[in-house]
Amino acid sequence: MHALHQILLFHVLTCLGRNAHGSVIIHGKKAPENSMLYMASVQNSSKHHVCGGFLIRENFVLTAAHCDDEKPTSVVLGTHDLTKADDSMRYSITKFKYPHYENVSNGNDLMLLKLCRSIGLNDRVQQIPLPKDEKNMTENVECSVAGWGYTETSTFRTVDELRVVTVSIINQDVCKKTWVGLPAKVICAGGYKTKKGFCQGDSGGPLVCGGEAVGVVSFNHKSNCNYPHFPNIYMDISKYLVWINKTLEENS
Incomplete structure (x- = not known):
């Protein structure tokens, strides 16, 4: 039965891995302009948004490994409104996928994107800190x-x-x-x-x-x-x- 469950989960998540792009938020609200300045739009060669990401160093964005299915070529930083994005906000990328990633069903769904140039942090772009050590999250937080x-x-x-x-x-x-x-x-x-x-x-x-x-x-x-x-x-x-x-x- 366990093998059957794994097979079923694989098929479900493989479909999700192909289609779970586009940064979809349900029953949310517009983010205030001065908030979440670490958010990145991961985009393909047509400059279409395919995934989210977030700035963790002045030249690195963290995202999901399965986003590579959409062949991203750049990230946009520095705006909450993607219609206002221009080439000064766009950074070409080098991809570093977690080495043990195989598919969504097996986890390890992480990818680092190195930006073509470092970003000067300012009132439009900031990085977000990561945990300093391993932790287990508390229920209901x-x-x-x-x-x-x-x-x-x-x-x-x-x-x-x-x-x-x-x-x-x-x-x-x-x-x-x-x-x-x-x-x-x-x-x-x-x-x-x-x-x-x-x-x-x-x-x-x-x-x-x-x-x-x-x-x-x-x-x-x-x-x-x-x-x-x-x-x-x-x-x-x-x-x-x-x-x-x-x-x-x-x-x-």
Whole structure:
């Protein structure tokens, strides 16, 4: 039975991995202009938004590994409104995918993007700190997730302005019972008996708790943005600090 569950989960999450792009926030609000200045729009060669990301160093953005499916070529930083993006806000990238990433169902869904030039931090662009060591998140702690894109399941229309929503951490044991075959090193937050969270997309965006980026948006359940039963899943950044710090040091 366990093997069958793994196979079923693989097929579900593989579909999500292909389609979970576009930074989708459900039942959120527009982010204030002076907030979340670390948010990055990961874009393809047509300058279309395909994933979220966030600035963790002056020349590095963290996002999800499965975002590479959309062949991103640049990131945009410094605006909440993507219609106002210009070439001065665009940075070409070099990609460093977590070496043990295979697919969404197996976890390890992280990717670092090195920018072609360092950013001068200012009143439009700031970086966000990561956890300093490994931690386990406490149930019911309120956090936030943000992105650009669809605002409900049926519209399939992205939005130009950054949106943000508050979500709560879900007990890990509850999450494991809900998601049979849940990969390791994840955080569960939002969805699951609420109407708030990310939908098809928001991939690569940060789960922010207490001013730190603690998670990276990875997957949810199929294309259902009403969240009747399933928690949203994030990669737990604190469990990947050794790789992140080593990659930053070796490529800075």
